[in-house]
Amino acid sequence: MTTDVSVRVMRPDEWPAARAVCIDAFDDPGIPVLLDLQRTSWSWRDELAFVAVRDDEVLAMVLFTPSFVDAPDRVVDVLVLSPVGVRPDVQRQGIGSQLILGALEALRDRPEPLVFLEGIPDYYPKLGFRRASTMGFTPASTRVPDAAFMAYPLPHYDPSLRGALAYADVFWRADAVGLRG
Numbered sequence: 090m091t092t093d094v095s096v097r098v099m100r101p102d103e104w105p106a107a108r109a110v111c112i113d114a115f116d117d118p119g120i121p122v123l124l125d126l127q128r129t130s131w132s133w134r135d136e137l138a139f140v141a142v143r144d145d146e147v148l149a150m151v152l153f154t155p156s157f158v159d160a161p162d163r164v165v166d167v168l169v170l171s172p173v174g175v176r177p178d179v180q181r182q183g184i185g186s187q188l189i190l191g192a193l194e195a196l197r198d199r200p201e202p203l204v205f206l207e208g209i210p211d212y213y214p215k216l217g218f219r220r221a222s223t224m225g226f227t228p229a230s231t232r233v234p235d236a237a238f239m240a241y242p243l244p245h246y247d248p249s250l251r252g253a254l255a256y257a258d259v260f261w262r263a264d265a266v267g268l269r270g
């Protein structure tokens with residue numbers, strides 16, 4: 090953990106800086122499209138945007154978006170982590186891990202039982218994510234590699250929960266589900 094870095098909910102006025110950091114982190118033309126659609130979506134929640142800051146300078150951002158699990162008996166509200174980006178010059182210093190762990194800690198009081206993501210298979214298990222298929226979940230697309238489809242149980246998680254992840258529409262509008270080509 091980098092002690093001079095703190096994690097907190099993003100202030101609305103920090104959006105331009107946080108957006109820029111995330112775009113720089115990825116170098117992927119799809120990221121600004123996704124971010125701008127998220128920021129203007131019905132599914133945007135100020136309290137689900139987190140930043141890692143040093144002296145109030147944004148170094149990294151992670152967003153969580155309300156989505157759904159289609160369980161056999163009901164639709165269950167869940168969260169999807171995407172995207173997370175750390176400024177390129179400070180990557181691999183523990184800031185991404187600190188941000189994600191700090192955000193997950195802050196989400197412990199929420200009613201959703203799970204946080205899902207598609208991500209680097211070697212990285213997220215270090216932070217407590219598990220392969221979602223082993224927990225009884227199917228991804229939102231056949232284009233999501235099994236090893237990349239992961240879930241993090243929050244306090245309201247019940248291991249009997251099963252079902253298919255259904256993303257909020259914003260991820261489809263941005264064509265940000267699974268791998269293409």
Ligand SMILES: CC(C)(COP(=O)(O)OP(=O)(O)OC[C@H]1O[C@@H](n2cnc3c(N)ncnc32)[C@H](O)[C@@H]1OP(=O)(O)O)[C@@H](O)C(=O)NCCC(=O)NCCS
Nearest residue numbers: 114115173174175180181182183184185186208209211212
């Ligand atoms: C992935 C990311 C959020 C991790 O944050 P970070 O602060 O750089 O990483 P941390 O220092 O907390 O953790 C380091 C670990 O992250 C993983 N990691 C970081 N960058 C990686 C990359 N390009 N490829 C694979 N694993 C990577 C590794 O497991 C690494 O451990 P190691 O250094 O022992 O190999 C950050 O590197 C980033 O923004 N990358 C570009 C955007 C991106 O890929 N976002 C996530 C998509 S799932």
